[in-house]
Amino acid sequence: MLRRASMLLARQPILAARARPFSTDLPAAPSADATFTEAWTKVIPNMDPPKTPLSFMQPRPPTPSSIPSKLTVNFVLPYASELATKEVDMVIVPATTGQMGVLPGHVATIAELKPGVLSVHEGSEVTKYFVSSGFVFIHANSFADIIAVEAVPLDRLDVNLVQKGLAEFTSKLSSATTDLEKAEAQIGIDVHSALNSALTG
């Protein structure tokens, strides 16, 4: 009888120990999921509700009270995550309003990017990329998410092709008839002249 009681006592902590590792996998804000799962189970009781992206994401840390020393940058492209939660000192992004420097403690911002040079400053080294366009989200907890459609390191660009492309699109603009063609040619010119200035400047 004593043995059975001790077995029972031994079983409880094992369950608790098994339950505890999962608590870190819970999303930071499960409330939206909860309303969805409740509504789902009411209407469709036989099926498990589908998962939502929140359950697959690591939760972000909350805003700290003092300004942190480093900026955490996520630089993602459709084909790769160039930088994933990398701690840097500063990034300079080519926003539509001009080059924007982002330091830790920057105010929360949503900015659209135009074709230009993105530079990441870490200590003394600077890595430069040419981004085609995208968005940058700066969060209050010194996290910066840069999402670009295409980004290449500057040393992969060929000057001659850039000049050729610029000439081609300029001629397309002059021969364009519809608004759509004009807009496309203008976009081509913008990108190529930004490429040009990135390579020369």
Added chain:
Amino acid sequence: MAMAALRREGRRFAPLISPRPITAVRSSPLYPTLEDEGPLGLRHISTQVVRNRMKSVKNIQKITKAMKMVAASKLRAIQTKTENSRGLWQPFTALLGDLPSADVRKNVVVTISSDKGLCGGINSTSVKISKGLHKLNSGPEKETKYVILGEKAKAQLVRDSKKDIELIITELQKNPLNYTQVSVLADEILKNVEYDALRIVFNKFQSVVSFVPTVSTVLSPEIVEREAESGGKLGDLDSYEVEGGETKGEILQNLAEFQFSCTMFNAVLENACSEQGARMSAMDSSSRNAGDMLDRLTLTYNRTRQASITTELIEIISGASALEG
């Protein structure tokens, strides 16, 4: 010449006419005859039927094994792309959160499925979830429309929800999947379909044997504004400064479209991965079943063969002993 033709015809028809009509009467019309008669009226049980079955089952096993290998190699190719694209939707969810329970008037369910079959149950799961979402979001003044990617979901949804289907897109994987193609597709959908909320239903690839049905929600800028004003999940969206553009609305519009194309890209890749993985496991279990069937047929074949040999021997020996007296 007519006679020659008739003679030729006669020769062609001759093998069809059974030389021993008695056998035709003896065997049942439904089951193919296992017995035929050799010279001297000896009976051989024919193993032909079993042998034919064995040959076809072996061919099926080879084909399904080959399909499994092909699916495995395609999976390897697309898995790296999928894992690289997983970082793409995370910033959007970090900024805008995920509100699958947002109450909206115009829902659009984008169902992603495969074009080819033999991939297990993943397409049926996607369709069931889509129908579930339709039911969940039904109510007065609310409507749900479908945008279908892939032949398999089209076949299932056309049957009972034909009037709710807005757009059908097939042959997505004819060229290797890339962001340009998906963004053009997203553009088409955004242009042609009015929406307050877009719900993308796909199978997320967790491992070669596990595919989780997932729904990603993309809200239109007006709904995002509404949710931000009402506080709650998106309450701190207003605290974000919006750089550039004339109005905040313009930037939010671009943001919503970009979010849709990014989530679509990831969803399409994940679904393609899940399709190959499901096909691998389906073909694997199919070739295993074929192997089991082949074993059973081999046993039957050997038994039949041995029985016919034994029968022959018994007849010969009993005939011989009858002669000896």
